[in-house]
Amino acid sequence: MNLREEAAAIEDELIALRRELHRIPEIGLELPKTQAAVLAALDGLPLEITTGEGLSSVTAVLHGGGPGPVVLLRGDMDALPVAEESDADYVSGHDGVMHACGHDLHTAGLVGAARLLSAHRAELAGDVVFMFQPGEEGFDGAGHMIA
Known part of the structure; x- marks a missing residue:
């Protein structure tokens, strides 16, 4: 199976993860539900997690x-203080907060990259760091991550 076929094989799981994250948007630096979803999605992969x-x-x-x-x-990983007006079955479950900026997709995509690259780690020269960052929307999340 080539990489494109491997990606297609996990497509439904990643869509489900993205929709799960869309339902539980969180703002700022404290994203406990989002963090738990990411950790669950990475569980079992050969990763050194902190x-x-x-x-x-x-x-x-x-x-x-x-x-x-x-x-x-x-x-x-963070969301915005925006009210969602949608009838999708995965609409935000938090009033006045939604993933209007696509960070639910960024997070699910990064999980997908971790899964695909983990399956090929023996072929990789070097290391890959997957950084799931909160606080991008006005909370200096990058500064906190660097510190």
């Missing part, structure tokens, strides 16, 4: 099969 102190971040390191560079892939 969570933030003082913020609900997740950092997962995939060690490749040989020496090489370190690559960082980042996805933001």
Whole structure:
């Protein structure tokens, strides 16, 4: 199976994850429900996982099969204080908060990258860091992650 076929094989799971995240939008640096969903989605993968102190971040390191560079892939996880007006079956469950900016998609996509690259880690030269960042929308999430 090639990489495109592998991606297609996990498409339904990633759509379900994106919709789950869309239902539970959280604002700022404390995203406990989002963090829990990310950790559950990464469970069982050969990743070195750490969570933030003082913020609900997740950092997962995939060690490749040989020496090489370190690559960082980042996805933001927070939502916006926007009321959702939709009749989708996965509409936000939090009044006045929604993923109007696509961070639910960023997070699900990053989980997908972690799954696909984990399946090929022996072929990777170097490491991949998957950074799931809260607080991108006005809370200096990147600054907190760097600190």
